Amino acid sequence: MNSDSRIWQVGVAFGAGLCSGVILAWYWGRSPTKQKTKKEEDKVLFFPDVHTSGDPAGGKDNLSKLLQALASAKDSLDVCIFTFSHRDLADTLINTHQRGVVVRVLTDNEQMHSYGCQVERLRRAGIQVRLDTTSYYMHHKFAIIDHRRLVNGSLNWTAQAIQGNQENLIVTSKDKLVQPFVKQFQLLWEKYDPDKLLR
Amino acid sequence: MNSDSRIWQVGVAFGAGLCSGVILAWYWGRSPTKQKTKKEEDKVLFFPDVHTSGDPAGGKDNLSKLLQALASAKDSLDVCIFTFSHRDLADTLINTHQRGVVVRVLTDNEQMHSYGCQVERLRRAGIQVRLDTTSYYMHHKFAIIDHRRLVNGSLNWTAQAIQGNQENLIVTSKDKLVQPFVKQFQLLWEKYDPDKLLR
Numbered sequence: 001m002n003s004d005s006r007i008w009q010v011g012v013a014f015g016a017g018l019c020s021g022v023i024l025a026w027y028w029g030r031s032p033t034k035q036k037t038k039k040e041e042d043k044v045l046f047f048p049d050v051h052t053s054g055d056p057a058g059g060k061d062n063l064s065k066l067l068q069a070l071a072s073a074k075d076s077l078d079v080c081i082f083t084f085s086h087r088d089l090a091d092t093l094i095n096t097h098q099r100g101v102v103v104r105v106l107t108d109n110e111q112m113h114s115y116g117c118q119v120e121r122l123r124r125a126g127i128q129v130r131l132d133t134t135s136y137y138m139h140h141k142f143a144i145i146d147h148r149r150l151v152n153g154s155l156n157w158t159a160q161a162i163q164g165n166q167e168n169l170i171v172t173s174k175d176k177l178v179q180p181f182v183k184q185f186q187l188l189w190e191k192y193d194p195d196k197l198l199r
Numbered sequence: 200m201n202s203d204s205r206i207w208q209v210g211v212a213f214g215a216g217l218c219s220g221v222i223l224a225w226y227w228g229r230s231p232t233k234q235k236t237k238k239e240e241d242k243v244l245f246f247p248d249v250h251t252s253g254d255p256a257g258g259k260d261n262l263s264k265l266l267q268a269l270a271s272a273k274d275s276l277d278v279c280i281f282t283f284s285h286r287d288l289a290d291t292l293i294n295t296h297q298r299g300v301v302v303r304v305l306t307d308n309e310q311m312h313s314y315g316c317q318v319e320r321l322r323r324a325g326i327q328v329r330l331d332t333t334s335y336y337m338h339h340k341f342a343i344i345d346h347r348r349l350v351n352g353s354l355n356w357t358a359q360a361i362q363g364n365q366e367n368l369i370v371t372s373k374d375k376l377v378q379p380f381v382k383q384f385q386l387l388w389e390k391y392d393p394d395k396l397l398r
Contacts, residue, residue, distance in 0.1 A: 006205070013212035020213075021220020044379040048335070057386050082353075136247070136363035139353050152352065152369065154281075154338050164335035166387060170351065170369065170376055177369055180243035187256050188365060 040149065040173045047155060047167035062169075063162050066151065067092050069171055073101045073145045078185045080106040080140040083114055083156040090118035094125045105129045106188055108138040116159075130192040138188070142181055150178040239348065239372045246354060246366035261368075262361050265350065266291050268370055272300045272344045277384045279305040279339040282313055282355035289317035293324045304328045305387055307337040315358075329391040337387070341380055349377040 045062040048055050052063075059065075070077060070092050077096055084090070084107055097103040107119055109131040123129050132138030142152035153169035155161050172178065190196070244261040247254050251262075258264075269276060269291050276295055283289070283306055296302040306318055308330040322328050331337030341351035352368035354360050371377065389395070 006208070009205070010208055010212040013209040014216035014219075017213035017216020017218075018220040018223075019216075021217040021222075022224040023220075024217075025221045025224035042373065042375045044376060044383075046379070046383055057383070057390055132365065136359070137365070139360065139364040139366050141353050142367065152367065154340050154351075154353065160335070161338065165338040166331065166336070167338050168341065168351065168380070168383070172376065174241065174371075174373065176241045177243060177371065180245070181367070184243075184245055184256070184367070191256055 042170075042172045042174065045153075045169040045171065047161065047169075048163050048165060052163040057166065063088070065171075066169065069145060069149070069151055070143060071096060072149075073103075075101060075146050076144075077101055077103045077146075078106075078144040078182075078189075079104065080138070080142050080185055080188065081157050082108055082137060082139050082141060083111045083158050083161075084118050085114060085116035086157045086159055086162065087116070087118065089157045090121055093122060093127060097125060097127050103127045104185075104189060106132070106138060106140075106185070106192060108132045110137065118157075130189060130194070132188075132192055138192075144178065144181055144185060147182050148175075148178060149173045150181050152181065241369075241371045241373065244352075244368040244370065246360065246368075247362050247364060251362040256365065262287070264370075265368065268344060268348070268350055269342060270295060271348075272302075274300060274345050275343075276300055276302045276345075277305075277343040277381075277388075278303065279337070279341050279384055279387065280356050281307055281336060281338050281340060282310045282357050282360075283317050284313060284315035285356045285358055285361060286315070286317065288356045289320055292321060292326060296324060296326050302326045303384075303388065305337060305339075305384070305391060306330060308332045309336065317356075329388060329393070331387075331391055337391075343377065343380055343384060346381050347374075347377060348372045349380050351380065 045065055046059040047062060048058040049063045050058040050060045067088060073096055079093065093103055105122055105127055107129065111117065112119055119129055141155055142150060144150055151169055151171050153167065155167040155169050161167050244264055245258040246261055247257040248262045249257040249259045266287060272295055278292065292302055304321055304326055306328065310316065311318055318328055340354055341349060343349055350368055350370050352366065354366040354368050360366050
């Protein structure tokens with residue numbers, strides 16, 4: 001075997017290795033992302049719900065999608081909602097709590113006496129509730145499912161918001177967006193600890 | 200040269216190629232993503248703004264970050280806000296309009312007479328404004344910069360929201376989240392066209 005043929009063989013082997021490496025790295029790099037995207041897609045829900053409002057600007061059956069997202073919680077469900085008077089949403093929280101999921105609810109004391117407020121019902125069912133008792137509003141409208149999926153937008157949990165108003169919700173599993181909310185919920189949960197407020 | 204040494208040489212060349220391929224693909228794959236992330240990072244802003252409120256649950260100078268994001272518009276700025284009474288935010292919209300950017304504002308007629316409402320001021324400056332005149336609320340709180348960056352959350356554009364309330368804003372360039380808002384803004388813009396409403 002002469003020297004030229006040896007160089008050629010080594011070159012082909014290097015080239016084949018290079019191609020295999022690129023393909024392998026591409027496969028490693030892409031595959032988990034694709035699976036993740038397929039499993040828990042980011043989405044936007046608009047309201048009013050078309051089923052109840054008939055408004056073409058609304059979303060089709062988006063209340064069901066919201067209820068499903070909340071009911072998918074396996075370990076924890078942290079809810080931070082300014083106005084909470086929607087019975088179906090309260091039912092979902094109570095069922096989720098009864099399945100053994102740790103459900104925590106943060107809301108504003110000034111909304112506690114709004115029409116149909118569900119917060120006392122949640123408390124009677126054994127769900128932990130804490131209140132912002134300052135003169136300002138705890139105006140968030142978000143929920144975190146299992147510390148890794150966020151529902152956030154303009155929508156208060158009321159019948160008027162779901163059936164009448166123009167509203168939005170973003171549902172995302174993007175860590176860069178979810179984790180600041182996980183941290184903020186814990187911070188507010190401790191801020192509104194009744195033991196601390198009494199001191 | 201014997202057969203064993205040739206197999207060994209080809210093997211080493213293939214291995215070297217494989218490693219180079221993986222490194223090359225990793226570099227190609229990572230580099231644009233990193234640049235993109237650096238350029239337009241997704242982020243979450245919490246309020247009240249610590250500078251004015253002193254509340255440790257708030258965000259540091261997040262009003263400035265919001266103003267900067269809006270002022271970065273080069274072609275278009277679409278704003279869909281329930282309550283708009285914050286003077287600095289109105290100033291930014293007026294300046295942006297005067298730079299030749301197409302600014303459009305959607306809001307709710309029931310908020311037009313709220314204290315300090317900036318909407319008439321925007322109109323006088325020549326900005327296009329349309330109103331939801333239905334009995335329900337146009338309750339969104341979002342803005343779209345150049346059809347590709349979204350600011351969305353619980354925050355109305357008022358001094359109380361920025362300086363006092365617990366509020367959030369998500370800022371994202373993720374197409375899957377931004378594009379539904381681009382479409383929804385256009386749909387509502389047409390829905391609230393005064394010519395159509397008069398018919």
